[in-house]
Amino acid sequence: MRTILEGHAEGELRVASVQGSFVMKCGGSTLAALPDSFFHDLQLLQQSGLQPVIVHGGGPAISDNLAKLGIESEFVHGLRKTTEDVLDVVEMVLSGSINKQIVRRIQNVGGRAWGLSGVDGSLIHAIPVANSAEVGFVGEVTHVEASLIQGVQDMGYIPVIAPIGIDLSGQRYNINADTAAGAIASHLGVNRMIVVTDVPGIMKTVNDEKVVLTSVTVQEINDMIETGEIYGGMIPKVRAAMSCIHGNVQEVVIVDGGEPRVLSRVMQGETIGTRIARG
Ligand SMILES: Nc1ncnc2c1ncn2[C@@H]1O[C@H](COP(=O)(O)OP(=O)(O)O)[C@@H](O)[C@H]1O
Numbered sequence: 001m002r003t004i005l006e007g008h009a010e011g012e013l014r015v016a017s018v019q020g021s022f023v024m025k026c027g028g029s030t031l032a033a034l035p036d037s038f039f040h041d042l043q044l045l046q047q048s049g050l051q052p053v054i055v056h057g058g059g060p061a062i063s064d065n066l067a068k069l070g071i072e073s074e075f076v077h078g079l080r081k082t083t084e085d086v087l088d089v090v091e092m093v094l095s096g097s098i099n100k101q102i103v104r105r106i107q108n109v110g111g112r113a114w115g116l117s118g119v120d121g122s123l124i125h126a127i128p129v130a131n132s133a134e135v136g137f138v139g140e141v142t143h144v145e146a147s148l149i150q151g152v153q154d155m156g157y158i159p160v161i162a163p164i165g166i167d168l169s170g171q172r173y174n175i176n177a178d179t180a181a182g183a184i185a186s187h188l189g190v191n192r193m194i195v196v197t198d199v200p201g202i203m204k205t206v207n208d209e210k211v212v213l214t215s216v217t218v219q220e221i222n223d224m225i226e227t228g229e230i231y232g233g234m235i236p237k238v239r240a241a242m243s244c245i246h247g248n249v250q251e252v253v254i255v256d257g258g259e260p261r262v263l264s265r266v267m268q269g270e271t272i273g274t275r276i277a278r279g
């Protein structure tokens with residue numbers, strides 16, 4: 001499947017040959033700073049016949065709300081330690097304010113968006129992560145109801161998904177948004193996942209200067225995690241990317257949401273951000 005987009009005057013995109021969905025993960029680090037043009041681009045891509053699926057985070061907003069409510073929270077190996085009290089706030093913020101903020105922003109530029117969390121229709125089936133004794137109600141994805149996402153797309157809406165999972169007993173789980181996006185990309189069998197964050201890609205220090213890597217191999221990623229050059233919030237992104245490309249996904253691109261017209265530029269095949277691809 002091949003997609004060619006031709007850039008034209010501001011706000012205009014043309015698709016020469018299209019098809020298929022792509023997953024875009026929007027990090028909480030960048031959401032508030034995303035310009036209207038970002039959502040406008042997204043809507044133009046959809047009008048061109050592409051099928052975006054948005055999975056969002058919201059870590060900073062969760063932390064702010066927990067602090068306001070006086071609920072303590074900490075991260076263990078990059079995952080938020082999640083008690084039932086923390087889970088209430090995670091769900092309120094992700095499925096509530098952040099999800100609806102994204103839906104509104106798409107609608108404000110004339111697009112059609114449908115917000116849902118992994119709880120709705122049991123969209124994201126989850127089980128406790130292996131170290132749940134340490135981190136509490138944090139989940140890993142076992143299954144994604146792809147037909148639900150496709151149903152929303154078939155009705156002409158962009159699905160906007162909050163990363164909360166649910167198990168057969170009805171227990172909710174907090175899922176890292178990069179992990180959830182990767183699992184959704186794999187289950188949908190999309191060609192591409194775009195990870196939108198607050199840095200221009202994976203950075204490395206070369207000759208005392210920080211450079212953005214235009215592409216990285218799995219071996220380089222593992223080495224950079226080992227040396228600590230990839231740390232914190234970048235770790236779940238690269239792990240999700242590596243897991244995706246071992247499945248059906250052809251490439252994962254990590255980009256800065258503040259970069260002008262970043263989505264259409266990625267879709268046009270411009271070298272921007274960091275590309276992690278198969279092979
Ligand atoms: N090698 C790296 N290159 C770029 N950013 C990195 C790297 N290693 C760690 N990071 C950190 O990852 C952050 C992005 O992750 P995170 O804050 O969780 O964002 P998001 O909310 O978008 O998921 C960057 O702001 C940066 O501090």
Ligand SMILES: CC(=O)N[C@@H](CCC(=O)OP(=O)(O)O)C(=O)O
Pocket residue numbers: 026027028029056057058059060062078079080090138139163174175176177178233
């Ligand atoms: C288990 C876990 O850590 N969940 C994350 C979910 C939100 C998230 O991942 O948001 P970002 O993409 O903005 O980082 C959390 O509670 O912060």
